[in-house]
Amino acid sequence: MPKIAEAIAAIERFAPLSLQEEYDNSGLQYGSPSAELTGITVTLDLNPAVAEEAVKNGDNLIISHHPTFFHPLKCLDPTKPELKAMEICIKNGIAVYAAHTNVDKCKGGLNDYVLNMLGATVLCEAEPGSLPRFGVFPEPVTLGELSETVAEKLSDNGVRFVGDRHKVIGKIALITGGGGDSDSVNAAIAGGADLFLSGDFKYHVIRFAKDAGYAIISFGHYESEIPFMPLIADVLKKEGFENVHQAVSLETPYNTEGRI
Structure with missing residues (x-):
């Protein structure tokens, strides 16, 4: 044994x-x-x-x-x-x-697992130990379509998004749980992501994204x-x-x- x-x-x-x-x-x-x-x-x-x-x-x-x-x-x-x-x-x-957080950040860990659940391919440029994790879709999707996919795959009826629902999304950044802070959004933008997905967003972060025209999907901490x-x-x-x-x-x- x-x-x-x-x-x-x-x-x-x-x-x-x-x-x-x-x-x-x-x-x-x-x-x-x-x-x-x-x-x-x-x-x-x-x-x-x-x-x-x-x-x-x-x-x-x-x-x-x-x-x-x-x-x-x-x-x-x-x-x-x-x-x-x-x-x-x-x-x-x-x-x-x-x-x-070691499982959040490792290669093949929770964030990579959820990216795969959503149909994205994890990018190798996201080195183990770094957050957010980045992924790309084989075919671009719209913000509205991706929001529906997130809600379905995570069984989350509280998903909300910021931005034009018709915006085309190719590259995304993700932090599961509660990564909805300014530093994480800025890291997603700096990494070239069209969209940042996370939870527990502060209001001022959502307001910034709205005014800056940057796409965000907010999901539940538990569900993600x-x-x-x-x-x-x-x-x-x-x-x-x-x-x-x-x-x-x-x-x-x-x-x-x-x-x-």
């Missing part, structure tokens, strides 16, 4: 920790790497429902995209939802590992990063690991009944 350390090593071969951003806390968050591996649950976030799901599956390793801990803790208070999940893991001997689960599950299965499960209990934090 493989050790937890072997699964961690497989992830770090794919997405070296050296690629993570300074603010990030990717890596082992809790657990013993020397323990025998019984199974793996892959998730976007660790919450109590996911922790209980791992217990039910008999998995003793959870690989989460978002770290549970970003900053040092002064106490473990299980009344806090994120720490309640960790309490469940501790009581059941489940190790917790985060693979965040859920593909982390099939991506990492595939990485682990190709490395020969069995009993790899994608979390089914995790849901978007937003209500889904519809818009007011």
Whole structure:
């Protein structure tokens, strides 16, 4: 039976920790790497429902995209939802590992995976460790058409765009999750992209794009990063690991009944 350390090593071969951003806390968050591996649950976030799901599956390793801990803790208070999940893991001997911005930035990582989902070819000029990632379409598409594709492929009914819906798009720049800041937009423009796709845009960034005539597609943070689960599950299965499960209990934090 493989050790937890072997699964961690497989992830770090794919997405070296050296690629993570300074603010990030990717890596082992809790657990013993020397323990025998019984199974793996892959998730976007660790919450109590996911922790209980791992217990039910008999998995003793959870690989989460978002770290549970970003900053040092002064106490473990299980009344806090994120720490309640960790309490469940501790009581059941489940190790917790985060693979965040290193997976965002690596070659073949989350951004490249989503570019491929949208039908784009990843450009080699986007070196591993750099964001945004750039891609091109085999045939140009319009902004309106691409917005519909994004909504369909990411199952996101909240996609919005800035610009003329008939604008022809050839080269795009992408940051999954929350890359909607001025620096990222400027990097997309400097890289020659006709369009920048990301989430969590600040209002002033959207206003700039509108006034500058630059195309933007805004998607949900959750929806754009859920593909982390099939991506990492595939990485682990190709490395020969069995009993790899994608979390089914995790849901978007937003209500889904519809818009007011």
